[in-house]
Amino acid sequence: MNTAHITTKTLTLELEGTTYTENITDKETGRKRLLGLIQEKAAATGSTDIAVHVQGEEPIGLRYASGKVSKIDVPQQAAQPAVKEPQAEPVEPIAPIDLDEMDDDALDMPVLEGRTMREEAAETKASEPVSPAPVAAPQPTAVSRPSVAAHAATNTSKPTAEQFYTAKPTTAEEPARQGWRGMLNSFGLSLAPSNEELSERKARREIQRGLKSHKTIMVANLKGGAGKTTVAYLLSSVLGRVRGGTVLAWDNNENRGTLAYRSPVEANTTNTAIDLLHEMSFFENSGQTAELINFVRPQGENKFDLLASQHQGSDKPVINGEGFISLHNLLRSFYRMMIIDTGNASNASTWQAAAATADEMVIVCSNAEDSAQTAAETIDALIKKGYQEKVENSVAVIIDSAKNKDRTKAKVDKERLERIQNHLAQHVRAVHVLPWETSLENGGAIDWDKLTPKTHRALIEVSASVVAGL
Template sequence: MVAEAGDPRLQLRRETTTETPESPARHGWRGWCNQTLGLSLAASAAERASRARRVRIQRPLETHRTVAVLQLKGGGGKTTTAYHLAATAGRVRGGNILAGEFNENQGTLAERSLAGGHDRTTLDLIRNLDTVTRRTADLVRYVRPQGDDRIHVLASPPEGTDRTRVDGRSVRAAHETLRSLYSLILLDTGNSAQSSTWRAAVDVADSLVLVAHNREDDARLLEATVAAVAAEGHGGKLARSVLVVSNTATNNTERLTRLREYAEAVGLAGTVVIPFDKSLQEGRAFHYDALHPATVRAYEEATATLIDQL
């Protein structure tokens, strides 16, 4: 069945709120008083800050945008970050948003996101790109809708699959098709700056998200990632890029300060720290509603900071 523009399988739009930071309170005891007693109490500072973040996230984009999520390490938090930035955008702004794996390694996106009723992957899409046009719904055979997160996932093939066709050229070709169907794409990249898929992802990206845990080895890898981006001739993109630091249970504040200072020194647009959250530990299935409220606020700030650059 052919799907035209507006088909709900591809169009995940939602009505955006007309609420402003100055609107009366809707949450907490002030919101209760307003709704129950017909009052018009002002929103709390926390509610106003939340609204301001959401307004930033909902800012219209003039055209399609692609973001590559980078760190030169497996298990470094790229998949978690890519998914939750996409999910935050999906929940707050709606629209056509994709979190996709395009790399040389087996990823965990398929395992940690909702199943899609099929096991087709990035490789299947690449093999059948000639059947996917800008006006058909053929893409729904490859992506996996993520329920209330209002995004699609495109996962990499499992280990043991012939990956010879997942290379830089195929990534560019797939991206060219996908960018015509999605307003925002977050690319979960691989672990090697020497890989043609990594280079292609950085090349097609309009902005970058650099990922690090609050660990010493991740701090060193951050420097290597920045150097690799510059070596590929994309140093100019760093000014439109964001550092997302996932905090650990030990919370080394001195290291966090160093990470922030380094990001500022190399010209990144901003740094956002995601609090330690047990629901985000490596290997667990993604469940946005299980996130601690502080984690949700941090992802909203990270997403808002990213949208500010697009």
């Protein structure tokens, strides 16, 4: 059997004694290029089988015949890659459920046994002696009807609408759309999704779960540069992209925030929260949602709006706690969900107002001693102010440090991360770690498309945890 090897940097195809090697940017690019390379180079060979080994993944077999690529089982002797690292054995795909072949007993519906009430009543009446009716005053024949008590007793053995609903068969998962399985399904196969894809689908369903009322989420850390604004923007992006609806990211910094500066979308307005506060009388009881476009900034494909804080160098007064409450009461009638990016002072009235109105909190820090220390102090400050229940229901997000090539320093980073996780886990409901992203390190615009798939998946898990607590 011919072989192919894909790493994060190279693609190698050994076909009928000839080796083809190409440089690639990542494994996903290598997968796509391999299919094209097979069709280019294997056309002259007719039919050929290839054992494909992707770095860190299970081997898979491909067969090229008549211009088409299909999946086959990998022979045991070909399942081992050229490198010495052990490979996981191929996982058999999960056969999709065929509802037409399911046994009716699988529905577990209650079965009604015995005769009907009408049959029982007729038999009982026939067995009783019949007294002759007086000739002078014949009585009309009465229709036999069950009593109310008998009717209720009989109904207890019959299924309810709720039982009918709960007895329906589970809907089978759709075929894979990601990775090798998704790629092969595009050629007409119907492979089941991997565990990783199933996990992401479950998280997406949680994010899309219906909520009974407006919800406000506060993002907090008493230190500047801890990653609050980054997480606030990315959390809003996931909620906008996956959940949809009306989502607002609000920069509630007591001085001036940078949430608007991190937006990759050109601003449609220079107005900020303080400007909207001055125009509240226009919006109160008017329902003029469309006019909000003059004060908030739509974020394109991220599908949420952004409300900026005061500009640097502005001579306008900053918004205070009372103003925050007034604006919050107004905006909650226009938005189903608000993500509040906060400042660095727990004694500021705006910070306290955000904590008071928040339905849930997200505690953010980076994998650094100072950032983690202030995250711990933020939790202490919230508990001291009476928000222990909110802290216990909160989600912590740690932004990991860059990968260190020095083994000693990498070990220190890993141990610090574990120590931060252990401390936060004793206070909050869930702790998540976001991978280091080079595109975010300079504090510039946050571009969703520049983030790695690994970060996308991690953000979906974070967002699912947040929605689960609402």
